[in-house]
Amino acid sequence: MADFSIVLGTRIWSTWSMRPWLVLHRTGASFDETVIRLRADDTVAQVAAVSPSGLVPLLTDHRFGAPIQVWDSLAICEYLAESFPEKNLWPADRAARAVARSVSAEMHSGFARLRHSLAMDLFAEKPGEGYGDEGVAAQVARIDAIFRDCRARFGASGPYLFGAWSIADAMFAPVASRFRTYRPPLSDVAAGYVETITGDAGFRAWEDAARREL
Ligand SMILES: N[C@@H](CCC(=O)N[C@@H](CS)C(=O)NCC(=O)O)C(=O)O
Incomplete structure (x- = not known):
């Protein structure tokens, strides 16, 4: 299993998915991804089935036994910055x-x-x-x-x-x-x-x- 998994919305539209995905991609960590089609009849149900907030993106960290879930784009970015301090995801100064x-x-x-x-x-x-x-x-x-x-x-x-x-x-x-x-x-x-x-x-x-x- 990859270290992380991330649930995203349709890439051409989902700005909130793009942001943490770019950060996760930048870390070089291994991750699996699932894309839920937005603006479809079953979008709400599909997202509700996986995400505590009823929204994507959702990151899951599988590195520590029990999976750690993080939702909301900025929280995911902060979690990745904390997880990969050597990547300087925030400016050092x-x-x-x-x-x-x-x-x-x-x-x-x-x-x-x-x-x-x-x-x-x-x-x-x-x-x-x-x-x-x-x-x-x-x-x-x-x-x-x-x-x-x-x-x-x-x-x-x-x-x-x-x-x-x-x-x-x-x-x-x-x-x-x-x-x-x-x-x-x-x-x-x-x-x-x-x-x-x-x-x-x-x-x-x-x-x-x-x-x-x-
Ligand atoms: N504040 C949230 C906003 C997330 C959000 O609005 N996600 C949209 C997709 S871009 C969503 O999940 N929509 C569900 C739907 O369309 O039913 C974040 O920063 O992650």
């Missing part, structure tokens, strides 16, 4: 880590209008759609400001928000996908960061697996 946790939590709990109007649709091209909806431009501007601020203050050592890849990049990967699909106006820094994330090996591995699901 305290000040950078504080900001990385803050922007990750801000992503996790916020941006409802962007999530609704610019829903992830991994391979779609819908330039201009949704940007005019109420509140979307302001949320795009806030994310652009996060990208510019993190890259300027912490990004000198590499192409990611905090230089080296971190959980913060996984948290914003679905946003990069949305920006590629809907093409809202972005600063050069934000547009460059979107290219970095959508060209990343982990992101491409997610896309390859998504193609096999279609």
Whole structure:
């Protein structure tokens, strides 16, 4: 048996699945995965049968005898950071880590209008759609400001928000996908960061697996 198993939702749509999957993939740990089809007649029943929260993703750690279950995307990311300290899944520097946790939590709990109007649709091209909806431009501007601020203050050592890849990049990967699909106006820094994330090996591995699901 693999060390971990993870239950995901349909890859082209499930932003909450993509985030912890990218982190798990980055650890190099062995894992099995199950994908539940979202937006189907039996989705609610299928998810309820396996997940305490009635939502995916769900991670199970099989390394310690009795299986340890972790649900909710950010909790899974934190659990993996704790499990693999040598992978530096959060930035090593305290000040950078504080900001990385803050922007990750801000992503996790916020941006409802962007999530609704610019829903992830991994391979779609819908330039201009949704940007005019109420509140979307302001949320795009806030994310652009996060990208510019993190890259300027912490990004000198590499192409990611905090230089080296971190959980913060996984948290914003679905946003990069949305920006590629809907093409809202972005600063050069934000547009460059979107290219970095959508060209990343982990992101491409997610896309390859998504193609096999279609
Ligand atoms: N706060 C949760 C949100 C999880 C969530 O909303 N998952 C959706 C799929 S992306 C789900 O399970 N939906 C169940 C359904 O559609 O019945 C997290 O961060 O993991």
